[in-house]
Amino acid sequence: MRRLGDLEAAVMEVLWSATEPATVRRVLGELGRDPEPAYTTIMTVLDNLHRKGMVTRERDGRAWAYLPAQSxxxxxxxxxxxxxxxxxxxxxxxxxxxxxxxxxxxxxxxxxxxxxxxxx
The missing domain is CATH 1.10.1220 (Arc Repressor Mutant)
Known part of the structure; x- marks a missing residue:
């Protein structure tokens, strides 16, 4: 059964609320967590979500921009x-x-x- 961890769920909420693909930096800025997670932590979470098929990604310059794979x-x-x-x-x-x-x-x-x- 596919379950989301606490940080994965928070990242998915940001993506589900977004109106366009979101970069790691944008997701990090919209998480609103204290203390703020490291950039590399969010990058790893998004990479894991991509590997699990939860998000798709497209190039945005040198960065990846992420979208939920489903609503x-x-x-x-x-x-x-x-x-x-x-x-x-x-x-x-x-x-x-x-x-x-x-x-x-x-x-x-x-x-x-x-x-x-x-x-x-």
Whole structure:
């Protein structure tokens, strides 16, 4: 199952919020962490995310500029599907998930299922 570490998740949040490809320097500037991580740390994190297929990159002069390989929503949906695939009892896992979301989220889930032809 693909999981993100704390710093990887923070870097991905910067990329998901960006409107254009982001260089290491830009990601570092937008992280807002105290203490600020080293430039080489963020460069390594982005290289690892690229190796894992989480980001794509393109040349921006001598530097790389990074983009998420998928949207935040697609990543979350894929993660949820992986959790269900790993569950010994999918129904029990789904029931526990539904029991943890608010009544408003449950109603929204029902509405989305009804609209998309899901079970009644």
């Amino acid at each position: 935040r929503e697609d990543f979350a949906a894929e993660t949820m599907a992986e959790v269900l695939d790993a569950a010994a009892d999918r129904s029990a896992t789904l029931l526990r998930f539904i029991g943890r979301i608010s009544p408003e989220e449950q109603a929204r889930l029902r509405e989305l299922m009804d609209r998309n032809g899901g079970p009644s």
